[in-house]
Amino acid sequence: MSDLALIVDDSAVNRQLLARHLASIGIDAREAVDGRAALAVLAEPDNDVGVVLLDVVMPDMDGYETLAAIKSDDALRHLPVIMISGIDELDSVVRCIQLGATDYLPKPFNPTILAARVHASLADKRMRDLEVAHAAEQAALLQTIELQKEELSRFLSPQVAALVSSPEGQLLLAGHRREATAVFCDLRGFTAFSDSAEPEEVLGMLREYHSKMGELIVRYEGTLEHFAGDGLMVFFNDPVPQPDHVERAVRMAVAMREMFAGLAARWARLGFELGFGVGIACGYATLGRIGFEGRYDYGMVGTAVILASRLSSAAAADQILLNPRAHAAVEELVDTEPVGALQLKGFARAVEAVNVLALKAAAAATTS
Amino acid sequence: MHEDAPVLDRSVIAELRESVGDDDAFIADLVATYLAESADHLAAMDAAATAGDAAAIMRPAHTLKSSSAALGALRLAAIARDIEMAGRATDAADLPARVADARATWAETLREMAAAGLTK
Numbered sequence: 001m002s003d004l005a006l007i008v009d010d011s012a013v014n015r016q017l018l019a020r021h022l023a024s025i026g027i028d029a030r031e032a033v034d035g036r037a038a039l040a041v042l043a044e045p046d047n048d049v050g051v052v053l054l055d056v057v058m059p060d061m062d063g064y065e066t067l068a069a070i071k072s073d074d075a076l077r078h079l080p081v082i083m084i085s086g087i088d089e090l091d092s093v094v095r096c097i098q099l100g101a102t103d104y105l106p107k108p109f110n111p112t113i114l115a116a117r118v119h120a121s122l123a124d125k126r127m128r129d130l131e132v133a134h135a136a137e138q139a140a141l142l143q144t145i146e147l148q149k150e151e152l153s154r155f156l157s158p159q160v161a162a163l164v165s166s167p168e169g170q171l172l173l174a175g176h177r178r179e180a181t182a183v184f185c186d187l188r189g190f191t192a193f194s195d196s197a198e199p200e201e202v203l204g205m206l207r208e209y210h211s212k213m214g215e216l217i218v219r220y221e222g223t224l225e226h227f228a229g230d231g232l233m234v235f236f237n238d239p240v241p242q243p244d245h246v247e248r249a250v251r252m253a254v255a256m257r258e259m260f261a262g263l264a265a266r267w268a269r270l271g272f273e274l275g276f277g278v279g280i281a282c283g284y285a286t287l288g289r290i291g292f293e294g295r296y297d298y299g300m301v302g303t304a305v306i307l308a309s310r311l312s313s314a315a316a317a318d319q320i321l322l323n324p325r326a327h328a329a330v331e332e333l334v335d336t337e338p339v340g341a342l343q344l345k346g347f348a349r350a351v352e353a354v355n356v357l358a359l360k361a362a363a364a365a366t367t368s
Numbered sequence: 369m370h371e372d373a374p375v376l377d378r379s380v381i382a383e384l385r386e387s388v389g390d391d392d393a394f395i396a397d398l399v400a401t402y403l404a405e406s407a408d409h410l411a412a413m414d415a416a417a418t419a420g421d422a423a424a425i426m427r428p429a430h431t432l433k434s435s436s437a438a439l440g441a442l443r444l445a446a447i448a449r450d451i452e453m454a455g456r457a458t459d460a461a462d463l464p465a466r467v468a469d470a471r472a473t474w475a476e477t478l479r480e481m482a483a484a485g486l487t488k
Binding site: 010011012013014016017020021024057058059086088107108109110111 | 380383384387388389394397398401402404405426427430431433434435437438439449
């Protein structure tokens with residue numbers, strides 16, 4: 001709503017007459033006796049002025065100065081200014097139009113000309129305001145989308161966040177089968193720690209652990225399925241295919257173990273003994289949307305997931321246990337030691353797992 | 369040459385009245401505003417003429433010219449216009465005489481306005 005006119009004229013007769021003419025065409029007016037008073041009105045927030053009627057010759061601050069001030073103010077530059085001018089002042093009108101005035105109104109005032117010029121200026125102003133509002137809406141919308149993506153990627157892995165905002169993502173979400181590598185990590189001694197420590201200490205420590213591990217998950221482009229207390233599950237090769245998915249999983253686990261060593265040393269000085277264990281299994285699984293309306297996860301379901309979870313439970317502090325299939329994929333990259341045939345809950349046959357000691361020198365050299 | 373212009377051009381008043389829908393109360397208000405404002409401008413012009421300040425006389429003369437013309441006081445408007453131009457030309461020599469002329473014409477204008485039934 002900018003149907004308010006600002007009359008700037010030092011003559012009270014002219015102001016009164018203009019206000020009257022404007023009122024007869026449904027336009028309210030405010031009045032200012034000179035340029036300074038006019039700028040004070042325009043500086044009011046939400047002043048609703050849609051057009052300025054500006055006299056040229058005024059005491060204190062004249063029409064030229066006022067016009068120049070309006071045109072050099074970013075917030076006012078597009079406000080239409082109609083110069084009020086006597087027939088003997090047309091030279092000054094030309095100068096004002098060059099300075100950015102929209103139009104001029106000759107004296108004595110003709111109500112029909114006044115109505116036409118003021119309406120035209122207000123229409124321009126409304127159009128301009130609409131354009132500005134539209135641009136602002138567009139910008140706000142884009143910002144919201146970006147913000148949602150950002151928020152989404154805070155809760156989901158970046159890959160899944162990108163996936164759900166792409167068209168082909170809908171197909172993948174429906175569920176599909178492929179080979180993938182599951183990684184489970186959790187902390188040894190965490191239950192004892194959380195029983196004895198203050199809740200604030202537990203939360204603070206978890207926050208630090210999650211944030212450090214989160215960085216590594218992102219660096220190796222794993223898909224985080226969930227964080228649960230001290231445990232976390234990440235998988236590779238889905239939704240984005242990764243030919244080197246086992247390698248990525250193992251490299252990430254080794255990096256996590258190193259990262260954890262730094263954290264654990266500090267916690268140890270506070271009296272908390274915590275260890276880090278990892279289970280990695282490669283196998284076929286079903287991946288896609290899991291859950292119920294209102295709360296879905298992008299998840300991985302299959303024997304490999306259960307196996308990785310069991311291996312993680314079986315791992316001692318600092319161990320990274322691989323199932324044979326995962327081991328076979330990275331044999332050239334890592335030094336391992338056998339940990340024997342593990343009898344794992346839910347698995348009829350014993351699993352010949354290995355523990356990753358370190359990346360081989362050549363593999364370590366290519367670490368990103 | 370100012371005598372060529374009518375003290376009060378009733379056709380201007382007629383147009384003005386028509387443009388505000390024959391609202392006589394508004395015209396009376398407007399004339400009252402004019403009387404108060406023009407008295408102020410004449411006082412300012414007097415002071416400037418007495419002080420020989422040509423620059424200071426321009427603006428009140430300009431405004432007096434403009435509002436007088438709006439109400440059909442064309443002779444006063446013409447005198448005020450000449451004073452404004454003399455001020456612009458920094459010609460202060462005969463300003464007191466010119467302003468005295470303006471004041472006399474102003475008084476005449478008021479009488480004609482009253483006669484035309486424009487004053488309350």
